Structure formats: C-alpha cells, structure tokens
Amino acid sequence: xxxxxxxxxxxxxxxxxxxxxxGVLGGSATFFSASASLxxxxxxxxxxxxxxxxQQLEPxxxxxxxxxxxEQADGESFRWRGRYRHDLNSxxxxxxxxxxxxxxxxxxxxxxxxAPFVFLGNIDPRLQLDVLEQVERPKxxxxxxxxxxxxxxxxDLLALLERVDLITLNDAEARQLTEEVNLVKAAxxxxxxxxxxxxxxxxxxxxxxxxxxxxxxAPAYPLEEVFDPTGAGxxxxxxxxxxxxxxGDLSEANFKRAVVYGCAMGSFAVERFSIARFLEIGPxxxxxxxxxxxxxVTFEEDLDP
Amino acid sequence: xxxxxxxxxxxxxxxxxxxxxxGVLGGSATFFSASASLxxxxxxxxxxxxxxxxQQLEPxxxxxxxxxxxEQADGESFRWRGRYRHDLNSxxxxxxxxxxxxxxxxxxxxxxxxAPFVFLGNIDPRLQLDVLEQVERPKxxxxxxxxxxxxxxxxDLLALLERVDLITLNDAEARQLTEEVNLVKAAxxxxxxxxxxxxxxxxxxxxxxxxxxxxxxAPAYPLEEVFDPTGAGxxxxxxxxxxxxxxGDLSEANFKRAVVYGCAMGSFAVERFSIARFLEIGPxxxxxxxxxxxxxVTFEEDLDP
Numbered sequence: 001x002x003x004x005x006x007x008x009x010x011x012x013x014x015x016x017x018x019x020x021x022x023g024v025l026g027g028s029a030t031f032f033s034a035s036a037s038l039x040x041x042x043x044x045x046x047x048x049x050x051x052x053x054x055q056q057l058e059p060x061x062x063x064x065x066x067x068x069x070x071e072q073a074d075g076e077s078f079r080w081r082g083r084y085r086h087d088l089n090s091x092x093x094x095x096x097x098x099x100x101x102x103x104x105x106x107x108x109x110x111x112x113x114x115a116p117f118v119f120l121g122n123i124d125p126r127l128q129l130d131v132l133e134q135v136e137r138p139k140x141x142x143x144x145x146x147x148x149x150x151x152x153x154x155x156d157l158l159a160l161l162e163r164v165d166l167i168t169l170n171d172a173e174a175r176q177l178t179e180e181v182n183l184v185k186a187a188x189x190x191x192x193x194x195x196x197x198x199x200x201x202x203x204x205x206x207x208x209x210x211x212x213x214x215x216x217x218a219p220a221y222p223l224e225e226v227f228d229p230t231g232a233g234x235x236x237x238x239x240x241x242x243x244x245x246x247x248g249d250l251s252e253a254n255f256k257r258a259v260v261y262g263c264a265m266g267s268f269a270v271e272r273f274s275i276a277r278f279l280e281i282g283p284x285x286x287x288x289x290x291x292x293x294x295x296x297v298t299f300e301e302d303l304d305p
Numbered sequence: 306x307x308x309x310x311x312x313x314x315x316x317x318x319x320x321x322x323x324x325x326x327x328g329v330l331g332g333s334a335t336f337f338s339a340s341a342s343l344x345x346x347x348x349x350x351x352x353x354x355x356x357x358x359x360q361q362l363e364p365x366x367x368x369x370x371x372x373x374x375x376e377q378a379d380g381e382s383f384r385w386r387g388r389y390r391h392d393l394n395s396x397x398x399x400x401x402x403x404x405x406x407x408x409x410x411x412x413x414x415x416x417x418x419x420a421p422f423v424f425l426g427n428i429d430p431r432l433q434l435d436v437l438e439q440v441e442r443p444k445x446x447x448x449x450x451x452x453x454x455x456x457x458x459x460x461d462l463l464a465l466l467e468r469v470d471l472i473t474l475n476d477a478e479a480r481q482l483t484e485e486v487n488l489v490k491a492a493x494x495x496x497x498x499x500x501x502x503x504x505x506x507x508x509x510x511x512x513x514x515x516x517x518x519x520x521x522x523a524p525a526y527p528l529e530e531v532f533d534p535t536g537a538g539x540x541x542x543x544x545x546x547x548x549x550x551x552x553g554d555l556s557e558a559n560f561k562r563a564v565v566y567g568c569a570m571g572s573f574a575v576e577r578f579s580i581a582r583f584l585e586i587g588p589x590x591x592x593x594x595x596x597x598x599x600x601x602v603t604f605e606e607d608l609d610p
Contacts, residue, residue: 063486088486180527181392183527184527184528202510206510206524214600215601216600222488222513226487250569256603256604256605294604294606296521296522297602298603299521299558299599301567301596301599302552
C-alpha cells in the first residue's frame, strides 16, 4: 500500500564538525520519501522553485516515489542553512528563505486521493487541514508539527488534532503544546484531543509511542559516527509509516515494530549528509539494523528471580 | 550471595517542585543498600557522625543490611542540601558539609572481606583502591565516580579502572573522563583501560551497558510522577548488583536482566523522598515493574517484512 506525504522539498546547506554540504536535498517530504520508499511506494506533494535540481530526485522516482504532486513554481526553492556544534544535539538555523514555499497550497492529484496512509509533514496546520479535505478516508493519517505552529497557529493545530490518528512531535514541542513537563501527561493531554497514537521523539534519546493505556519505547541506535542529524525525525516518520503501509497491519504489535523501523531509518539518516545514506542501503541493511535494535533492547524475563 | 558496598551515608535536605525534605537519609551507600537489600543481603561500610539518627537505619538492618561496617565517629554527619527545578533534570547543590566523612578511611570488617560482589560507591579513588586491598578476590567489583574525582584524582581513577570489572558513570562524566563526545567511543576508551563492562547512565533517558562488542540499553521507566531524582543512580547500582548477587549468574543474558533490575530500582527511588519508596515495596512490586519494562521495550521481529 502506498503512503502520501505532503511537506517541504528544500535545499539545505549544513555545517557539522565533520564537514559542510551546500545546497543539498532537504525538507520534510524529501527525507520522508527517501526513507519510506525503501519500504513501500510513496506519493509526494510539495513545491520547488525553478532553481531546483530536479534530476537529483531521479533516484527517488526510480525507487517508487511518485512525483506527480511536486509542483515546480516560478521563483526560488525553500532554502535552509544551519549548523551543528560539537555535541550535534541541536541545529542552529543561520538562514531560512521560504521562496515559493511561502505560497504553497497543496493540490493533491486525483490519483493520490485514495492513499491509504497519509503523512502531513511539518507545514502550516491550515494547509494540513486543507489536505484532509482533499483525500478520501485514509486508513491512517499522521501529522508532524513544530514550535512555530504551536505558537502561531494553536487553534488550527487543535482542530487538526481532532482529525488525525497519530501525531509525531519532539519532547520540547510536546511540552510546549501541552504545558506539561511530564511526557506521560503530555501524551495523555494530546490523546484527549484526538490522536489515538502519540509519538514523542527525543532525538538521540529515542522515541516513545503512547497509545491508550500502553507505552512503547525504542532508543536511538548508538552509532559511533553521527554525521548530520538533519532529517532524522522525518526519516523516522518515513520508516514508521512506510512499514505500516508495507505490511497493512494496524495491530499494536505491528505499531511497535513500525516504531523500530522508524528508529532504524532515523539512524541511517544521520550517517551521511542529506538523503545520501538512503541511496546506498537496501532491504539487507534495514533488516540488519532492525536485528541490531532487537539485540540492543531485548532481555529475557526471569520467571523465578 | 551478598554484596559489599562502601560509600557515603549522609543526611540530605532536598527541595523539589513537589515539596521539601529536611535531614532525611541519603548518601550513595544508603540508596544502594536500600535498593540492593530488596534482592540480596548487603554489607555496608561507611561513616556517620554522632548526630546520625541510627534508629532510622533499623528497617534496613531488619531487611538484611549488615551495619557492622558503619562507623559512628565524633562530629557531624555528611550533609547535602540541594534543589531541583521544574524539569527535575539536574540538582543544584546549595550546601555540602562533609563532616566526619572528610576523614573517612574505610575499614572492612573481617567477616565482610570475602564478599563475592563489591560496589565502590562514589568516594575518593584512593579510598576505593584501599578497599580493594582489604577484600579477597571478589567475583565482581564495580565502582562509581563523579566529575570531582575525574578532575582532581585522574591518575588514581585510572589506576582504579585497571582493577575493576565494571564502572557506572553518567554520560557527562563519561565524556569528561574520556574526552570523547560519542558514548560508544567513550565506552571503548574506558574498556581499553580495564573494565569489561561500562554502564553509562543517562538519567531520565535510560542506561547503556557496553561489554566487548555488544551494547544493551534500557530506558528509564516513563513515570507520571517523578518526585525526587536524588539517589536514582545509586539505586540503579543497587538493583543491578543486587540482582547479580541474588542469581550468581554472570552470563551476558543475566547482565542484561540486571540492567533492567537497576532501572526498575532507579524508577522506584524517584517516586518518594529519600529511601521511602524502598520501604514500601517488596518482591511483587519489583516483579511487576520488571514486567512493565519488558512490555515497554519488547517487540517481535518480523521474519519476512
């Protein structure tokens, strides 16, 4: 089954302690697609400017990312410039130029409107709501958001929450949205406003999935070399929804596996600049990373300690 | 099998967003003993002043903490006063009065010298080394340390590393000791200097155990109410070594379970001030918490995704 993603398609310029990349592929929809397409067909909706190096998206198209919903508009592409310091924990944004993205109005192509899985990347909640008007009863709708929308579009974001099955957000955003320091309470606050599933991402500290009364946790994989954290969250979402769409299994056991696939894909994202690592790996590497996760966290219970 | 702990026995005054406690039981050996004694007999070596409320240790003694190595000296007990802000992440030390602890020279009673498991709590590495001169071929020696000793007693600490099987330290301390930001590299640095096992504690973000080429991770339990983080690390160590001593099984599978018991005991520690929670719980609550951990992290691998 395919997954529809609506989000940004950008050009990133990133500086880390390990090197620099200028004008490389970035944006939430790009990372999501590069990750999810390793597991299932992807339909991408976004906008780029006339300066976008479209041929660099060719490897994604060949792998099953349908770019029919990627509009190319007159003007500049969305550009982000950022820097990570030694600890790689948080990006310092040096420059954001929205370009054609500032006028983005997602138009879902007719052939995308029946997508069973939908990911509303981190864009204006009004646009996320607008996308939901254009699609037909997906099996699962997930959204992401960020501090900027929590602050500036709170009523729209709350309206969106009523209409999504799942939200992914990071710990700081969960605290900001709910005004709860405790993440268990924050997740409950959110679930009371709509989503049946809340995934709280903690970056290098892993991710929690809350659902009803249960909670599941998967760590970030302890890599020896973290090269560039950009896009890890969207790659997580791509792995998570890509796995659900691939299997079509919405059981709790499968949601847990999907979280692990999300963490696995996030761990690949940070091993290279941009989406480079996703262009090197295939099913073998993914299966191996998931097995590594299993070994990382699995312990046998003792029945009579 | 019993476990010997050498460390501080203190009186803590703690302020959290949820309340205040004045002059309550604290110190590394106290938290360790309260935790470990729920699993196995404990032998405690430490020093208190003439002002110490010895009768408050009675519940621990009744539970199998042998206090024959707890010296009562003329003078004031070690007192620590600290405060946690809203996020409970880090303690702000308001006052430290070492009292009789500043002249502490551990004397291991003859009947303690054959303890198969030894925990060298966070004290001067010279004293930790001195303890090792007094004990007879333990099965497993573990130590803890802190930023102060890493800075002021580096050569002694490195000499200690050569003689311990395992070290527990937090992520900031691991980075400080090794000058490696990456925790995988930091752990390898430490293992190259002696310990076969390195446990890096990340507070609310869980704990890694590194051993040879393998790594195991257990999260901190996502509690709805974290009341007072004081002593969580020593309670972790108590659960970890207490479980190893109880089972006497030094297999890798059992070390993983021991990490989970450590995390379970750490999660109890933070639910009340001081050691109060350990005086309320028993085998049932511990087994339940370990089962909760299993549910929290366990996923079934898909053999054919």
